[in-house]
Amino acid sequence: MESRRIGLSLRTDQHRENVIVGKKIDNAQPRFPKSRPALRDLSNKIGTQIPKDGPQKNLVKFQKPLATAAPVDIAKDNISKLKISSGKVETNTTKRKPVLLLKPLKKQDSIIDKTSAYSAKQLVIYDPDENSKNDPCAVTEYVEDIFSYLREMEVKYAVEKDHLQDHKTTSSMRATLVNWLIELQVSFKLNVETSYMCVSLLDRYLQLNKDIGRETLQLVGVSALMIASKYEEIYIPEIGDFVYVCDDSFSARQILAMERDILATLKFSLGKPTAIHFLRRYSKVARASQLQHCLAKYMLELALIDYQMCHILPSHQAAAACCLAIAILTEEMDLSKVWSPTLVHYTTYKLSDFKHVIRKFAVLLDKEDKSKYRAVSEKYAQASNHKISTNPKLKGRLITKLLLEKN
Template identity: 30%
Template sequence: MPMPRNSRPSRGKGSRSTKIQSMENTRSDAVKAMESQEGNKEENSQAKKSPSSPQGVAKKRPAFGDLTNAHQNHPKQSKKVAVKDTAKKVLRNAVAHDVCKNSKKYGPKSLPEEEASVSSEPIVKEEAILVEEEEPSVEGSSAEEEPGPSKQMPTNETRKVEDDPYANNEYAKEIFTYMRKREEFFPISNYMVKQHDISKEMRAILVDWMVEVQENFELTHETLYLAVKLVDHYLMQVVCLRDKLQLIGSTAILIAAKFEERCPPCIDDFLYICDDAYQREEILRMEINILHTLKFDINIPIAYRFLRRFAKCAHVDMEVLTLSRFICELTLQEYDFVQERASKLAASSFFLALKMKNLGNWTPPLECYSGYQSTDLFSLVKRLNFLLTYQPQDKLKAVRTKYSHKIFFEVAKTPTLDMLELEEILKNSV
């Protein structure tokens, strides 16, 4: 029988109660999902949030462990595993007794499969091109402003500078003149004479470890050079105990990273690489102590910036610049070079690289923009060549291993110059 037009179909109690029950179940599921998400969020908040944090929970090592990169006998592994593993090396407590002995070698720890599959070649953020803003400026050069025998670049060099549409060279000259003047305010004395609990060898091991940290966190080389400078200037004014040396080094990297990096590592990262040998409060206190000791003046001229400047002036390729950087970075571990000016050290490293590649003499443009004549560099060039040729290669291998990689043109394998041969080359360069 047809239903009336205005009538509605009746709903039984069963269908109504079923719908209500379904709505309640849906609401209950949503509440559970939200609670689960909040629980996961709270759990994840305990983990490190920095994108540069080392992943994979490998077995940690005690503070002041072996930092000598002595794992050449281990089989080849993925680059990610190798880089992550090296950062977990820390200074060992017994280094004061015999820093030359490697009593224990640690093998690489396994990482999750998805992490090990990620390529992690050394990042060369600044190596793709030389810094265009450091293009030498030839406008307004005068004898009073630029030292050296040649006060103006040749016409062909000037044309190269002016034809470069990407060269922001308006302030390069003033910037590096200012940096040369600032070098006078940051001399480093022989501070080891008053350090009774640490030695030159301990400092070398610390810097070797800092190089590994720079690789692991993919920091710029400016950060590494500045961090080493901060360590030296702090130790020049404060007597340090050996158990605080690694704390000073890691805090110096943290300060330098805040000064140089776009995204510096967080404190948890440094607690991790120090194997929790220090507390968060200790790093914060050391950071304040270093900054107050240096009076917050940490814009210290470093050799790396001068190197890039000289390479830009000479219009050399990346391989020559990388070779000069390798030579200069070797000096970071050597206490005997800490008293050298950054600009002179950079000029000497670049001079030696040119000779090793047989690329000619120290040209007038280089004399103009470096402020050094070739004869001013001879003594330091000889010392650098001696370091490059006769430095022991069985320990503290972080720098040599780093520059043996293909991305750095394997410049660490470049044949060195014999000392007598170098003497003859320098005589002919006058």
């Protein structure tokens, strides 16, 4: 249950989403998508910003050594002796405060380039947990150890590249199933963590069991969703609800049997971290706005459907989504100005470590209009998600530039 506690403790008020406490699902009212048989027709028919840089100490940049500064009128200031050392003026009198005389900085010597909205990035590494050190739920004294552990777990339980090779399940079948599972998450009003964990369980099980084909793939998907619901939710849908959404293609007994098989195959190792866990931390470090955080979540859920993104580590996905989301909405063409020294320090990732993942996200955003898997786009076209999937900046110059770059 470590990652469950971690996921709850590291959520910030700014980036908290989908938390419904004490509200039980009313089974008397219909809330399900149109029932359909297994994998026959799973097309989608369901229909304060924190300051970017914060307060910083004024930084002074010397144009020339202080010895070349303008002369001081000693008689006028009644200063009998001046000692200039280390950029400070020392006097032998306390009647006047020491005066630092410097020539004004030229325009080209300006410390911060103001030509871009996001170029005024941090020049020093700041502490993102400064304002939450007195919050016991933030566990700031353990944050570094926690994410170090999560990085180990994501490698330990990684999904192999091309894990569906020589498999009865194809990438198209997987995409259709995941699209439908996201529809269920919206319909059942489940937490976003449930979707991420469900897809993670699905891929990990499929790479260990290559005999799953069209006849049982939906059974695996709905069983994985039930396991993820038990792990992440306070109130979970009843098993009869899962039978209903499968159009009675599978019985409750079959779903329970598949649940046991998934757990046994994975040896009850359910603690693999997902991209949303890392994204919340990275958004806090980057001081991302709600809109930027929402755009990053949109890209990560698009990645859930895409088979070519399965093997990429969740922390790499989260870093790429966070960086690209901020760059898109601030219209910053230089990604190195977005991925600041503070982000490098706390994520331990340089931009070059995940630049290839950013290009993959650019491809996903570019082809989303033509995709037949519309569950994520329709979910993020709602007002509750800032209608982020309809934002015109998603087709801006930065995406065009990334698409033209060579891998």
